[in-house]
Amino acid sequence: MTALKQSQRSSLYRVDPLRVEDGIPVFSAADRYTENYTQIAKDHIDRMSEDSANPWIPDELWQELEASTRALVRKYSRPGQKILDVGVSLARVIEQCPELDRYGIDISRAI
Numbered sequence: 127m128t129a130l131k132q133s134q135r136s137s138l139y140r141v142d143p144l145r146v147e148d149g150i151p152v153f154s155a156a157d158r159y160t161e162n163y164t165q166i167a168k169d170h171i172d173r174m175s176e177d178s179a180n181p182w183i184p185d186e187l188w189q190e191l192e193a194s195t196r197a198l199v200r201k202y203s204r205p206g207q208k209i210l211d212v213g214v215s216l217a218r219v220i221e222q223c224p225e226l227d228r229y230g231i232d233i234s235r236a237i
């Protein structure tokens with residue numbers, strides 16, 4: 127399939143969103159997978175608002191994992207390049223990479 131030019135598409139996206147909620151394009155219908163992640167995100171946010179802790183892993187491990195991901199991003203990117211975090215959640219990794227042109231999507235609208 128050849129890529130369509132922007133002028134040939136009905137929207138900015140290659141596939142039109144199902145709907146737009148609060149300015150956020152929604153591409154997938156709700157199902158058990160999305161509902162599960164919505165609940166996980168709600169639990170996460172609720173817990174973080176209590177004490178800033180990650181409910182599933184110790185803080186030290188969380189920070190270590192994020193630092194190693196940031197190191198990989200820095201190793202394989204150059205300033206000004208675009209990066210898309212699929213599963214961006216609270217954007218904790220890419221928020222620390224201001225040298226990049228950052229984008230994020232997430233299956234959950236709870237975050």
Ligand SMILES: C[S@@+](CC[C@H](N)C(=O)[O-])C[C@H]1O[C@@H](n2cnc3c(N)ncnc32)[C@H](O)[C@@H]1O
Nearest residue numbers: 163212213214215216217218219220232233234
């Ligand atoms: C561990 S968090 C990611 C943390 C994030 N990258 C950061 O830097 O803080 C995983 C995220 O992936 C999202 N997710 C899971 N499956 C997904 C999918 N199929 N498409 C998009 N996001 C997804 C979840 O909702 C969750 O917010």
